[in-house]
Amino acid sequence: MVKKLPALVGLAVLLVLPQVLGAEYSWLVLLLNRALIFAIMAIGLNLLTGFAGQISIGHAAFMAVGAFTSYGLGKFVGIPFWGALPIAGLAAGLVGYALGFPALRLSGHYLAIATLGFGVAVPQVLNLWESLTGGWTGVKPAAPYLLGISFREDRPFYYLILIALFIMAGLAVNLIKSRTGRAFIALRDSEVAAQAMGISLTKYKTQAFALSAFYAGIGGSLYAHMINYISPHDFGSGISMELFTIICLGGLASVNGSIVGAIFMSFLPKLTERISLVIQKSGAFEHSHFLQNVFKNFNQVLTGIILILVVLYLPMGLVDLWRKTKNLFTAKGVK
Amino acid sequence: MILAQQIISGLATGSLYALAALGLVLIFKTSDVVNFAQGEMAMFGTFVAFTLLTSVGLPFWGAFLLALIFAAIFGAGIERIVLRPLAKAPLISVMIATLGLFQIINGVAGWIWGYELQPFPTALSGAPITVAGIVFTMQNLMNIGVAMVIMFGFFLLFKFSILGVAMRAVAENRTAAKLMGVPTDRILALTWGLGGILAATAGILTAPVTNLDINFMATLQIKAFTAGVLGGFTSLPGAVIGGLALGVLENLVGQWNSQLQTPFAFGLIVLVLVIRPAGLLGTIQKKKV
Structure with a gap:
């Protein structure tokens, strides 16, 4: 029980947080919604990259597939959000499965570059498919509606996302402990050794891709119906890079790390923006264009610096910080 | 005739791809790093050239040369730090570190x-x-010309100079090279410097076509x-x-x-990867278990 205490406290905070925040902090709830959706997708990417060892820096493409599948099913087929959400996940999963086959022959850098290309190409192809995606103009997915409750507001939607995150995280945690999860890890550590032990490379690599894309598809569908406005170019390489950054920052091969990373990466820009607003209000930098720019746009450079520092000093990610601090106070830390 | 025209334009774009790709491959081959910040290094160098041209008022080739020197120092510095x-x-x-570098260089360029x-x-x-019904714009001629000169100079350096031999030795086997007395650390920094030069050249040649902002690369x-x-x-x-082929094929598709x-x-x-997982001329290193 004591072991699970941090997780329980975290869950309790997540449950009450939107209720505690006043109306003037509504933007925070929206930000939190985005963070938790990214957490779902990051868990999926972590299954692929952290556990199965396959790099993908084009994951926003799967998110786009999920988002537009979900929108299209609601708009043209008349399937409500509740039905469209899992189908969107499956559709993205199918695309992921298909991408898994060419990826079978690739590894390391080659795979990274191929997925980068995939991530760039998919939004452009979707952009051409104007009847579904609206091209440059984009489309407006409707807010979900169930039993008289509209999920147009951010607070009800928050709980929807939280439930989804809970299910998906639980799924991932269990999967890692299953035969499939162990096969992923074995393939990551040595493809040759894993194959020698009878683990099918084809089966598990394509499964990893499909599974990871499924998570991204679910995230994409949730995102589309939360933002209520999507266009193919919202799913560019910037999002893919953000997801990749999240898992590396939070911690590779860690479900908790994915969630921590997603929250961190979503709040960092807002935090630096707030701080720089306060500094700017003092009017200290009115004479200097450079300093104004620095404070207006601090978060990108800060993200970069944090990334490099994490790689240098915390190779296991931010979750490792927790373990390290804990060790400071227990006998384990004493050498 | 239209076909020939498209091929020429494709070669002009392709030579820029080739320059940029050469920088990437050079760095990868010697230091085993896929440099995702390469484009941003090019962007930064191009902005330096831009400042030298507009604010300092240097002539084009002077600014070009100084920007390349800057790019070399910049690249070597990144490797070192x-x-x-x-x-x-x-x-x-x-x-991830090179992705971090990407963010930093892009952000700082925006500040400046x-x-x-x-x-x-x-x-x-x-x-x-x-010539014979095919139009050569000055920009196209310059792209092809500068790219050819740089690539040829590069080929000579790599093939015949002692530095080139050392670089190839480091690429082949770093430990063995070190044992043979090659200063591997210095060679790696130099490689990054050369990669920076190739990137900045590609950037400066691209900028007149695309115009310049922090995301132009x-x-x-x-x-x-x-x-x-x-x-x-x-x-x-x-x-x-690869660069030239991509430029030409892409131009034909774009038509x-x-x-x-x-x-x-x-x-x-x-x-290409499904048929030849290591690319047209690449080789795959088999891992020993």
């Missing part, structure tokens, strides 16, 4: 030069030359990756061939539907 401490880190960590799109002057202006960089993979990421001639250029480039990568 960020990459060398990561020499023993796993592949993915190094990749702002976010507006700026026109970038070109060295040669003048009426296009028509994004598209070219993805094309450079494609070109590198197409040619085989471990082969320098492969990068050149038919310009929006399909990038999806086409991706389709090409997948196709």
Whole structure:
């Protein structure tokens, strides 16, 4: 029980947080919604990259597939959000499965570059498919509606996302402990050794891709119906890079790390923006264009610096910080 | 005749891809790092050239040369400060570090030069030359010309100079090279410097066409990756061939539907990699178990 205490406290905070925040902090709830959706997708990417060892820096493409599948099913087929959400996940999963086959022959850098290309190409192809995606103009997915409750507001939607995150995280945690999860890890550590032990490379690599894309598809569908406005170019390489950054920052091969990373990466820009607003209000930098720019746009450079520092000093990610601090106070830390 | 025209324009774009890809492959081959910040290094160098041209008022070639010197120092500095401490880190960590570098260089450039799109002057202006019905614009001629000169100089350096031999030795086997008395650390920094020069050249040649802002290298960089993979990421001639081939093919596809250029480039990568996982001229190192 004591072991699970941090997780329980975290869950309790997540449950009450939107209720505690006043109306003037509504933007925070929206930000939190985005963070938790990214957490779902990051868990999926972590299954692929952290556990199965396959790099993908084009994951926003799967998110786009999920988002537009979900929108299209609601708009043209008349399937409500509740039905469209899992189908969107499956559709993205199918695309992921298909991408898994060419990826079978690739590894390391080659795979990274191929997925980068995939991530760039998919939004452009979707952009051409104007009847579904609206091209440059984009489309407006409707807010979900169930039993008289509209999920147009951010607070009800928050709980929807939280439930989804809970299910998906639980799924991932269990999967890692299953035969499939162990096969992923074995393939990551040595493809040759894993194959020698009878683990099918084809089966598990394509499964990893499909599974990871499924998570991204679910995230994409949730995102589309939360933002209520999507266009193919919202799913560019910037999002893919953000997801990749999240898992590396939070911690590779860690479900908790994915969630921590997603929250961190979503709040960092807002935090630096707030701080720089306060500094700017003092009017200290009115004479200097450079300093104004620095404070207006601090978060990108800060993200970069944090990334490099994490790689240098915390190779296991931010979750490792927790373990390290804990060790400071227990006998384990004493050498 | 239209076909010939398209091929010439394709070669002009392709030579820029080839330059950028050459920088990537050079760095990858010697230091085993896929440098995702390469495009941003090019962007930064181009902005330095831009400042020298507009604020300092240097003539084009003077600014060009100084910007290349800056790019070399910049590249070597990045290797020394960020990459060398990561020499023993796993592949993915190094990749993340270069993504971090991407963010830092892009952000700092925005601080210094702002976010507006700026026109970038070109060295040669003048009426296009028509030979046998094919139009050569000055920009195209310059792209092909400068790229050829740089690549040839590079080839000579790599093939015949003692520095080139040392670089090849480091690429082949770093430990063995070190045992033979090659100063591997210095060679790696030099390689990054050369990579910086190649990147900045590509940037300065691209800027007059696309105009200059902090994100102007994004598209070219993805094309450079494609070109590198197409040619085989471990082969320098492969990068050149990959770049030129991509430029020409893409131009031919663009003639038919310009929006399909990038999806086409991706389709090409997948196709080539499925048939030849190491690219056209690349080799795969088999891992011993």
